[in-house]
Amino acid sequence: IRYIHQDNAGPSAARNCGVAAADSGFIAFLDADDRWTPDKIKRQLRAMESHPQAALVAGDMQEIDKDDAVLTPSVLAKHDILKFFQDLAGAPIPDAFALLMHINFVPTGTVLVRKAAFDDTGGFCADIRYGEDLEVWARIASQHPIVCLPEVLMLRRQHGQNATQNTGPLLEDLVKVTKSVRNWGGPKLRDQGLDPNRLVAEALWELGYWHFTREQLTEARHKFGESLREKFTGRSLLFASAA
Known part of the structure; x- marks a missing residue:
């Protein structure tokens, strides 16, 4: 050792x-x-x-x-x-x-x-x-x-001390990870049946929803808007309107 x-x-x-x-x-x-x-x-x-x-x-x-x-x-x-x-x-x-x-x-x-x-x-x-x-x-x-x-x-x-319990920063970093993976692995993801833009959009939606549940509506609206620009979904549109 x-x-x-x-x-x-x-x-x-x-x-x-x-x-x-x-x-x-x-x-x-x-x-x-x-x-x-x-x-x-x-x-x-x-x-x-x-x-x-x-x-x-x-x-x-x-x-x-x-x-x-x-x-x-x-x-x-x-x-x-x-x-x-x-x-x-x-x-x-x-x-x-x-x-x-x-x-x-x-x-x-x-x-x-x-x-x-x-x-x-x-x-x-x-x-x-x-x-x-x-x-x-x-x-x-x-x-x-x-x-x-x-x-x-x-x-x-x-x-309570687990690092991964820190939800907000975790979701922010997962957005970074999905964007990075899309940059270097997007074509292969598509070959395997996964849309990399949807992957990023879903990570942004999760972060937006985290802000939304804490009534941080400006931040939530921004993330839902980013999610919509990555990939249009009814869910993102609904929550962007609600925020």
Whole structure:
């Protein structure tokens, strides 16, 4: 075990520093408040051996409280995609890039990724605090086969201090991520059946709705208007008028 200290520069800088110091062919991530299942890495290495072309293996996770009580037995089931991955039985995911941008099924704490594939992405963007991991996994999924095991590999602790509870900044950064992904991956998303403009429009709508529910109507109107300019939808028009 090597301990590396650096000034707090956010999760992206910390993870990039750890990856740069690693000399293994595989990389895995674990935040301080989460836990892996005992055989997580073993199961993922077995999947890599079965599918040597795969660059990344993720998996299911449970959500637990501060006392280790299970809040969510399966996050994949919570999002109605567990059966899809069970049917794949550990095989590479068809059109994984578009699926990942439609619904993020890759919790970073479940990831085992080939270091070479990770390095090719350029690492996590330090300018984005929330959703920076989604863009990296999307870059990998756009270039390589990836796998998601329908098995719980991680226990994620839910409490008020989780970074991803900070909804407003998270939604703002997800808009940045979807715009970035559209810039470099738009044609491939279209090839896989996902409209990148709609992807950006939906992220803007979610941010607008967050402002709307807090009666921040000027900000909400602005985001709904941006959403309409990206892709016209009745939902955005309705809320833009209401705001």
